[in-house]
Amino acid sequence: xxxxxQDFESPASEAMLQQVADRIRERNIxxxxxxxxxxxxxxxxxxxxxxxxxxxGKSKTLQDSGIFDAIQDPDQFNALRHQMLKMDxxxxxxxxxKLIAAPDFMLGSxxxxxxxxxxxxxxxxxxxxxxxxxxxxxxxxxVGSQKIVPDLETAFRRIREHVLPWEDAQVRKVANMGTxxxxxxxxxxxxxxxRMTVILVREPIGI
Numbered sequence: 001x002x003x004x005x006q007d008f009e010s011p012a013s014e015a016m017l018q019q020v021a022d023r024i025r026e027r028n029i030x031x032x033x034x035x036x037x038x039x040x041x042x043x044x045x046x047x048x049x050x051x052x053x054x055x056x057g058k059s060k061t062l063q064d065s066g067i068f069d070a071i072q073d074p075d076q077f078n079a080l081r082h083q084m085l086k087m088d089x090x091x092x093x094x095x096x097x098k099l100i101a102a103p104d105f106m107l108g109s110x111x112x113x114x115x116x117x118x119x120x121x122x123x124x125x126x127x128x129x130x131x132x133x134x135x136x137x138x139x140x141x142x143v144g145s146q147k148i149v150p151d152l153e154t155a156f157r158r159i160r161e162h163v164l165p166w167e168d169a170q171v172r173k174v175a176n177m178g179t180x181x182x183x184x185x186x187x188x189x190x191x192x193x194x195r196m197t198v199i200l201v202r203e204p205i206g207i
Contacts, residue, residue, distance in 0.1 A: 008146065008149075008158050008161075008162040009146050009162075009204060010146055010204070011144075011145045011146050011202060011203060011204050012145040012146070012148040014202075016115070016145075016148060017033060017145050017148070017200060017202065018033075019115065020113060020115060020117055020148055020200070021033055021200060022117075023115070023116050023117030024113070024117040024119075024198055025117075026117065027117050027118075027187075027188060027189040027190060028189055028190045028191070028192075028193060028196075029117075029119075029187075029189075029190045029196045029197070029198055030194060030196065030197040030198070031197070031198050031199075031200060032197065032198075032199050032200070033199075033200045033201075033202065034199060034200070034201055034202070035201070035202050035203060036201060036202070036203045036205070037061075037064055037065030037066065037067075037142075037201060037203070037205050038065070038066070039201075040065050040067070040142045040199050040201050040205075041065045041066045041067045041070060043199060044067050044070075044107065044140055044142065044199070045067075045070055045071075047140065047197075048071070048076075048077060048105055050076060050077075051076075051077065051078055052077050052078065052104060052105055053077075053078045053080065053103055053104040053105065054071050054077050054078065054079055054080070054103060054104070054105040054106075054107060055079070055080040055081065055100050055103035055105070055106055055107070055131065055136075056068060056071065056081070056106065056107040056108055056128075057107075057108045057109075057123075057127065057128035059107075059108050059109045059142075059206065060109075060206045060207050061108075061109040061142050061143065061144060061205050061206030061207075062107060062108065062109065062142065064205050064206055065142060065201075065205060067107060067142065071107065080099055080100055080103055083099060084096055084099060084100055087099075100127065100131075101130055101131065101135050102131065102135040102136060102137075103131060103136050103137070104136070104137040104138065105136065105137065105138050105139075105140065106128070106131040106132060106136035106137075106138070106139045106140070107139075107140050107141075107142070108121075108128050108132065108139070108140075108141055108142075109121075109141055109142055109143050109206055110141055110143055110147065110187075111147065111155070111158065111159045111163050111207075112147050112148075112149050112154075112155035112156075112158045112159060113143060113147055113148050113149070113155075113198075114148075114149055114150065114151050114152055114154075114155055115148065115149070115150055115151070116151070118152065118155075118186060118187065118188055119141070119143075119185075119186070119187040119198070120152065120155040120156070120159070120184065120185070120186055120187075121184070121185045121187075122159045122163065122164075122181045122183070122184045122185075123181075123182060123183050123184075123185075124179045124180055124181070124182045124183075125182060125183075126182055126183035129183055129185045132185060132187070133185065133187075137195075138194075138195055138196070138197070139195065139196045139197070140196075140197045140199065141196070141197070141198045141199070142199045142201065142205070142206075143198060143199070143200055143201065143206075144201045144203065144204045144205035144206050145200060145201060145202055145203075145204065146204040147206075152186070156184075159181065159184070160181070162207070163207050164179070164180075164181060166207050167179050167207070168180075
């Protein structure tokens with residue numbers, strides 16, 4: 001039976017949420033479960049030391065939870081986005097690339113999590129993928145439970161049929177072009193203990 005788009009928007013059951021959390025933990029990734037975006041924001045901010053160097057992708061999950069705005073406060077954190085936006089992409093491209101490649105803290109989300117605990121993230125540019133994989137000191141991913149899918153095949157379908165059309169529409173609102181899937185990351189296991197944390201949110205959040 002074909003999975004409908006609505007299935008990509010509905011929250012996971014509590015039993016499934018707990019099962020997936022256990023599978024992710026088996027992959028050397030810390031997992032916390034919260035009820036909503038407000039609780040997720042509180043936990044993230046508690047884990048960022050005052051003045052911490054932090055970067056993020058422009059994730060709807062981070063925006064919906066208020067995390068994206070919170071980390072931009074220069075009195076609390078050293079958000080690399082502030083520095084990046086002051087630089088000239090044409091003349092300082094190399095410096096920008098190096099600046100955002102290895103933050104102490106990288107925040108973001110993923111587009112799908114399989115029932116086996118595999119994380120999947122797609123990107124046009126891939127700018128967040130390097131830090132997720134290896135170069136960030138610590139990675140915190142906030143993920144709504146509606147992103148849990150049975151397997152990798154469904155994860156890729158969720159990205160192409162549900163996430164990409166939304167992302168494309170957002171890009172077309174601000175630019176004379178659409179977007180595409182340029183790179184896809186599959187995270188099966190983390191090498192360094194306590195480097196990566198997934199905050200699973202019971203309520204649907206993000207896309």
